[in-house]
Amino acid sequence: MTGEGLYLDGVTVVFDGFRALNTLSLLVAPGELRAVIGPNGAGKTTMMDVITGKTRPVSGIARFDGHDLTRMEESVIANLGIGRKFQKPTVFDALTVFENLELALKAPRGPVACLRWRLSGAARSAIERTAEQVGLAERASDPAGRLSHGQRQWLEIGMLLMQDPKLVLVDEPVAGMTDHETAETARLLVGIAGERSVVVVEHDLDFVRALGCRVTVLHEGTMLSEGSIDHVQADPRVVEVYLGR
């Protein structure tokens, strides 16, 4: 692992006078697994939007391995090695599972390169391996539109893996999952980390505990507390934010 990882400092985002992020600072080391929690409107999704280039901050620094994220297009950021899984799974319904994974596979992404693209044996087996990994090997030639909700979640995680990112952003991955699926997902994410950094945004504190990692608490667009799950749960400010109102 090289590079400095993710570095946010003093990031401020304003929507019509409302400060969605207020001088937020966050440091995620290469290979680290990090959970970000916070009540609704704390700025978790906005933070991800800033990292992936969807939203531009009015001030502050957002860097990944030394690249200034605030000046880059979404696609350029994605090609730096930042993958994102959305809260609502978005896969391409008209394409098959295999084709979805193929699109995500790391390869030249220009129009001409796509026109000349031929599926090599190595690429095919990489895609098949990932399909296996996310339990969709048998449905590889079905359109993604016919998958169930859970299968779509898995397909999206599979696509994330195909991108081979250095940093994975995961937005509420266990919403609507059973306890068993939740535990599986926790195990999967822990497994992914190490090779790459993973930032998980979640509400579910039991799930976060299962991740067993450092936790950052956001509140009103800024960092409220950071540390182990036991540390932040004991922090009186966190208790007040979660229970006080």
Add this chain to the structure above:
Amino acid sequence: MRRFLLPGIVALLALLPLLNLLPEGHPIRVSDFVVSVAGKWLCYAILALALDLAWGYAGILSLGHGAFFALGGYAIGMHLMRLIGPRGTYGHPVLPDFMVFLGYQELPWFWWGFGHFPFALLMALLVPGLLAFAVGYLAFRSRITGVYLSIITQAMTYALMLAFFRNDMGFGGNNGFTDFKELVGMPLNTPFARSVLYFAALAALVGCFLLSAAMTRTKFGRVLAAIRDAESRVRFLGYDTLRHKLFVFVLSAMMAGLAGALYVPLVGIINPGEFSPANSIEAVVWVAFGGRGTLVGAVLGAFSVNALKTWLTSFAPDLWLIVLGVLFIAVPLLMPRGLVGMLRR
């Protein structure tokens, strides 16, 4: 069975001008009218293919493809005007009649080179392509999608229509170009010329179809489908969607320009009415009716809607616009996948 369907249709279409050569009164002789109308439909089918590439595959609903078609037509029209030479009413060796009439002393610079057929053909592709590049770049860069893009493209063709209606644009104003004499040394308005132009259109249609089919089967085609369904997700996968959309939009515009370039010598006239927004949107209904997102659907739609139009306008012209309007209403409600979708089910 399906493998022989398309080649069979092409062979049948290729037979049409040959049947025209049969002696008058022969039971299976095809009239001049049918050949020229069918030739027009072939050009429309190319336009429909072009539109389908942009809309059906990449989700870019252009309401301005008629502008690309018309620009291609004007480029060839300029060549045809230059070829008239001293045979015009005023007998000027260089200037077309309308320029003499408007008091031009010399050929405007943007008419230079149009005396050469290859140049004119190149322009018929390049000018629509460049316009599509400029409009597409501006629109896609600022993330203008969906209906906003449709409105922008409609405004584009509307603005061009207004501009081409002006006499001082140097494109013949209201009347446009007509009274063509010949093309590549071949006198127009003869059965022979009609057949040649018909075969050119048929060849172009087959070529465009095969090109589109090959293209949509590559990963590029799948990226387009992905952009159509969830563009921002494609961006987060690391694809610069601007480049992909621009590529297909420019290609589609050039295809439309080619269709226009084939159309004008066939019908023998081009005027600013071709830029009318109604023309562009009529092309959209061909694609929608045939089935967007399938190449066969686009071609089928262009043929069937125009067949309906030709048939209906021959005895109830007032009714045609109502029927067309009802098609616009019925297709999205009752057959969103078009004819092809219905046949497949």
Add this chain to the structure above:
Amino acid sequence: MNRLIRWLLLLLLLAALPARAQDFDALVSGLAGGFAQQAEAVERLGSLGDPRALPLLRALSESRLMRAEGGGVRVAPNGATPSGPEVIRINNRVRVALRGALGRLQLVSPDPAERLVAADGLLRARSAEDIPLLETALARESVPRIRDRMDLALGAARLGSSDPAVRREGVAALGATASPEARAVLLSALGTDEELAPAVDAAVAAIDRRLALRHAAETAFQGLSLGSVLLLAALGLAVTFGVMGVINMAHGEFVMLGAYTTVVVQEALRASPTLAPWSLPLAIPAAFLVTAAVGAAMERGLIRHLYGRPLETLLLTFGVGMVLQQVVRLVFGAQNREVISPPWMQGTLALPFDVTVTQNRAWIILFSLAVLACTFAAMRLTRFGLEMRAVVQNRRIAATMGIRTGRVDALTFAFGSGIAGLAGVALSQIDNVSPNLGTGYIIDSFMVVVFGGVGSLLGTLIGAFTLGVMNKLLEPWAGAVLAKVAVLVGIMLFIQRRPKGLFALKGRAAES
């Protein structure tokens, strides 16, 4: 000072009048004399400025003046061609004199149109000899338009005087106007008179200032007028497209339906003398109701099934527009229908700086602002507006709170369509009422909504007037068509900087 001199001159003239009365009879009998005597009499009658001379001289020029018994003259009736020795003959010299005299005398003719023609003639002549004549005529003249012309002619005549003081006076008088003709007269005097040059330059500059001001005011008014039309056409879209997100390509046809409703109401009330003058005000609610009903039917019957599929909605509504247009064409015919403006909307309205505007356009500006105010009030102050905004923000939660979202959708769409009908009533006053009335406005109104910012009434207001004024500002040097093209291109470039329009919703609300 100037005025004082005029009064003094007038007094002098009044004092001279009785003497002139005797002159008049003597001169009239001179008309029957030899050619030389005739010519002199004609010339003197011409400069006398007595309106009684006019019919006599005219009769003389048309060979209708006869010698009367006892040395006087009599006039044969107009159009008659008398013959015989009594008819007074004239030669060319007299004819020339007559032409000049008639021109001068027309200045005091009872017919205002003739006086205007005469003033124009004198303005062209620019002769110092006409000064007293013009002064006499000005003293009697009461019609402002003719007075202006006479003032102009007087100023021009003074410029031709040999007296520098009088010339200076003329320059001052001309410089006080805002007339391009006065400017031309002054400029032509510039080359001949070195001494006056600075004064003339100053006067021309003053006129230029006034002309520029007037031109700016007129452009502004034309821009506001076009803007008000755009505002009316775009307001309905701001509701259906801006608030509901439904793209209605039949909007232009709804405007057209509103205009045809006006035609129908007018024709229905034509027979009734009490109601006929009120047909336009009565057409306002009628047009609103008709288009609102069509809109509600279209929303419930068709559009509802396509929510969330904007491109399909676009095609469907375009089809509805085509059908509406063709049905109207079949029912009412393709030719233009005439709508008569009520008297209080006809004519022009004079504003300061000689700016004149047509009444109907002024009314439409007021009407558009009133419709904007009503729309705003309906959306902000009524229960319906509250429910509408609630459904727009969160359909599901609004439904759980007991709001019947389907009904709100239909009403909102009906409301937006009704506003299109109101636009049609206004357009019937300034545009041809024909089946394709709406097509000319639909693209512009979409541009207004996109430019102003989707979902913002303030944006629509500012967008409409900005585009209207821009169009009219560009027109003089680009021509109407290129101005339109330039504005379209301008909007495309503008949305590069602000893709969501002038008054964009920002943040999460705008994303979804």
